[in-house]
Amino acid sequence: MNTNSHGHSLAIAGGVAALAVLPFLAGNAYLEHLLVLWMLYALLALSLNIVIGYLGELTFGHAAFVGVGAYTSAILSTQLGLPPLLGLPMAGLVAAAFGLVIGYAALRVVGPQFAILTLGFGAILFTITNHWVDLTRGPMGITDIPPMAIGPLAFDSARPTYYLVLALVLATAWLCHALVSSRTGRAFLAVRENAPLAASLGINVFHTKLLGFVAATAIAGIGGAIYAHYIRVITPDIMGVHNVAALIIVVIIGGRGTILGPILGALVYIGLLESLRVAGPLRMVIFAALLTGTVVFLPGGLVSLWQRWRNSHKAENNLPATPTGLPSTEGGAK
Amino acid sequence: MNAAAQEIPAKEILAVSNLTRIFGGLTAVRDVTMTVQAGEVVGLIGPNGAGKTTLFNMLGGSLPPSSGSIRFDGTDCTGAPSHVMGQRGVSRTFQITSLFPSLTALDNVRSAAYRTTRAGWGASILRNAAYRREEAELRRKAMDILVFCDLDHRADTLADAMSYGEQRRLEIAIALAAEPRLLLLDEPAAGMNPEEGQRLVEMIRRIRARGVTVLLVEHHMRVVASVCDRLVVLDHGVKIAEGAPAQVLNDPEVIRVYLGREPVDA
Ligand SMILES: Nc1ncnc2c1ncn2[C@@H]1O[C@H](COP(=O)(O)OP(=O)(O)O)[C@@H](O)[C@H]1O
Ligand SMILES: [Mg+2]
Numbered sequence: 001m002n003t004n005s006h007g008h009s010l011a012i013a014g015g016v017a018a019l020a021v022l023p024f025l026a027g028n029a030y031l032e033h034l035l036v037l038w039m040l041y042a043l044l045a046l047s048l049n050i051v052i053g054y055l056g057e058l059t060f061g062h063a064a065f066v067g068v069g070a071y072t073s074a075i076l077s078t079q080l081g082l083p084p085l086l087g088l089p090m091a092g093l094v095a096a097a098f099g100l101v102i103g104y105a106a107l108r109v110v111g112p113q114f115a116i117l118t119l120g121f122g123a124i125l126f127t128i129t130n131h132w133v134d135l136t137r138g139p140m141g142i143t144d145i146p147p148m149a150i151g152p153l154a155f156d157s158a159r160p161t162y163y164l165v166l167a168l169v170l171a172t173a174w175l176c177h178a179l180v181s182s183r184t185g186r187a188f189l190a191v192r193e194n195a196p197l198a199a200s201l202g203i204n205v206f207h208t209k210l211l212g213f214v215a216a217t218a219i220a221g222i223g224g225a226i227y228a229h230y231i232r233v234i235t236p237d238i239m240g241v242h243n244v245a246a247l248i249i250v251v252i253i254g255g256r257g258t259i260l261g262p263i264l265g266a267l268v269y270i271g272l273l274e275s276l277r278v279a280g281p282l283r284m285v286i287f288a289a290l291l292t293g294t295v296v297f298l299p300g301g302l303v304s305l306w307q308r309w310r311n312s313h314k315a316e317n318n319l320p321a322t323p324t325g326l327p328s329t330e331g332g333a334k
Numbered sequence: 335m336n337a338a339a340q341e342i343p344a345k346e347i348l349a350v351s352n353l354t355r356i357f358g359g360l361t362a363v364r365d366v367t368m369t370v371q372a373g374e375v376v377g378l379i380g381p382n383g384a385g386k387t388t389l390f391n392m393l394g395g396s397l398p399p400s401s402g403s404i405r406f407d408g409t410d411c412t413g414a415p416s417h418v419m420g421q422r423g424v425s426r427t428f429q430i431t432s433l434f435p436s437l438t439a440l441d442n443v444r445s446a447a448y449r450t451t452r453a454g455w456g457a458s459i460l461r462n463a464a465y466r467r468e469e470a471e472l473r474r475k476a477m478d479i480l481v482f483c484d485l486d487h488r489a490d491t492l493a494d495a496m497s498y499g500e501q502r503r504l505e506i507a508i509a510l511a512a513e514p515r516l517l518l519l520d521e522p523a524a525g526m527n528p529e530e531g532q533r534l535v536e537m538i539r540r541i542r543a544r545g546v547t548v549l550l551v552e553h554h555m556r557v558v559a560s561v562c563d564r565l566v567v568l569d570h571g572v573k574i575a576e577g578a579p580a581q582v583l584n585d586p587e588v589i590r591v592y593l594g595r596e597p598v599d600a
Contacts, residue, residue, distance in 0.1 A: 174459070175459060178455060178458040178459040178461075179455055179458070181458055181469075182453065182454055182455050182457065182458030182465070183448060183451045183452070183453060183454050183455075183458075184454040184455040184458070185455065185458075186441070186444055186445040186448065187445070187448055189434065189437060189441070189445060190434055190445040190446070190448070193433075193434035193435060193436060193437060193445075194432060194433065194434055194435070196396060196416070196428075196432070197428070197432045197433065197434070197508070198445075198448075199395075199396070199415070199416035199417045199420060200394055200395075200396070200416050200417075200419070200420050200425065200426050201417075201420050201425065201445075201446050201448050201449060201508070201511075201512045202417055202420030202421040202448055202449040202512060203417055203420070203448050204417045205417065
């Protein structure tokens with residue numbers, strides 16, 4: 001038991017060290033840019049995973065909250081001159097406020113009905129962003145967004161931004177790990193697994209879901225703001241369905257309900273997206289096929305491959321197997 | 335569970351008055367009045383469709399009554415939702431197996447201990463002393479409950495992967511993890527073989543010894559007769575008899591209700 005958790009800590013330390021040196025191995029600005037995108041997607045997927053993986057509800061509205069965060073910080077910095085560093089928490093707060101209102105309305109229903117409601121709310125936010133030209137400049141988008149800066153430290157290129165997002169990914173991974181190893185997170189899993197039973201044990205199902213939804217939207221908003229200050233231009237497209245689909249694909253392919261899964265899924269997604277560039281629009285077909293294949297053949301996602309391997313390994317040595325499938329309170333990166 | 339053991343006997347923990355539940359044109363529970371004293375094991379019996387599960391659903395808060403009232407531990411709980419009843423100390427098992435399928439047995443029990451724990455997400459982020467103390471305590475308590483339900487050797491097994499008998503015991507472990515004052519068991523012996531049934535009887539006895547009041551719906555008359563202090567009989571939603579097991583099971587009306595539908599001795 002003890003050596004095992006020791007092994008885990010070592011593996012995590014090794015993984016973080018590898019992530020820290022990656023930009024130096026990348027060697028060129030283009031690859032560094034891809035690393036930033038990987039971390040951004042990992043951050044957003046980790047937040048979406050709170051809803052899909054821990055609460056077990058599918059949401060099609062996540063990209064809208066990313067957009068709310070991006071627009072909040074972009075507008076505050078370009079029109080009011082607010083420093084981007086202050087825009088970041090504001091983006092999280094405003095996205096969370098939207099999440100609270102939308103979650104309060106939509107979480108009354110569950111399953112496909114909830115998913116469809118989030119799709120509707122997402123479409124409404126997209127439409128408003130597209131048409132409220134005075135505030136958002138509509139389809140033209142907001143340009144000349146200043147880069148993120150902490151004092152004299154400007155995140156105006158890929159490498160420093162990578163470290164900024166990496167830090168946020170690690171912090172979010174810790175938040176998620178802390179969640180599932182707490183009373184609160186165990187209530188999330190109980191609600192996912194069996195809501196009537198969870199309620200009979202004193203868990204307020206609606207409040208639990210609302211908490212998870214708001215936390216997820218707050219992180220999505222912060223991710224959106226980072227994106228806006230990195231790319232320096234945003235359009236309503238950030239809220240579009242392709243981003244919704246991308247995030248869901250990342251979470252499912254990587255492994256929902258785990259911490260490593262969304263990070264791994266983001267790597268696969270960005271890697272394939274770039275290497276399949278020649279395939280053009282066909283890429284989305286390939287992703288759809290991958291998603292379907294994962295759901296059918298590997299419901300636990302890529303991370304469950306590792307668990308399968310470990311279990312077969314243990315079986316050879318007559319050791320007790322650990323469960324595969326949706327990993328539970330052990331999280332993904334423990 | 336331990337604190338309740340010192341309870342003064344003959345304290346009324348549950349009082350149901352004129353409880354009625356109507357589904358469309360069907361009155362599933364009609365004007366039922368009954369009480370349960372703290373520390374008692376009360377059997378609720380009656381043929382299929384008598385309204386036993388419907389009564390449980392109302393007591394557990396998952397179904398609002400059409401009329402009548404429910405008092406639990408001196409507080410009016412009529413129409414209180416499920417999580418409020420759970421918080422107040424009413425735990426239940428369900429007639430159809432109900433657990434957290436893709437969690438391990440240990441995590442099933444830990445998740446179920448929601449009511450008895452305090453340190454939440456924030457404490458977990460900070461890993462403060464309160465969090466570490468509570469988690470260690472929770473793990474110990476959860477293992478105790480698994481030992482109690484003879485499932486400790488299955489602690490790391492997914493609920494999904496357990497045998498039927500183990501799953502039924504895990505359901506009781508889940509209900510106990512909430513440290514209930516009143517435990518509602520809906521046909522816990524259904525589908526069990528006689529040996530498993532006997533084990534269940536022992537378990538209910540030990541649950542009661544821990545000071546938990548039990549309301550038991552069961553068709554296995556041997557189980558009912560050997561653990562219950564008192565029986566309440568429902569038929570077509572109406573309470574038709576109440577009293578000591580030996581007396582109730584020899585009541586001609588009760589025998590008439592059971593004969594021709596299913597054997598009294600299962
Ligand atoms: N949700 C429901 N909607 C309609 N009728 C119901 C519902 N639940 C139970 N009933 C009916 O109420 C009656 C009592 O059912 P139930 O409480 O399950 O009986 P028991 O548990 O004693 O077998 C049955 O006739 C059943 O069909
Ligand atoms: Mg029933």
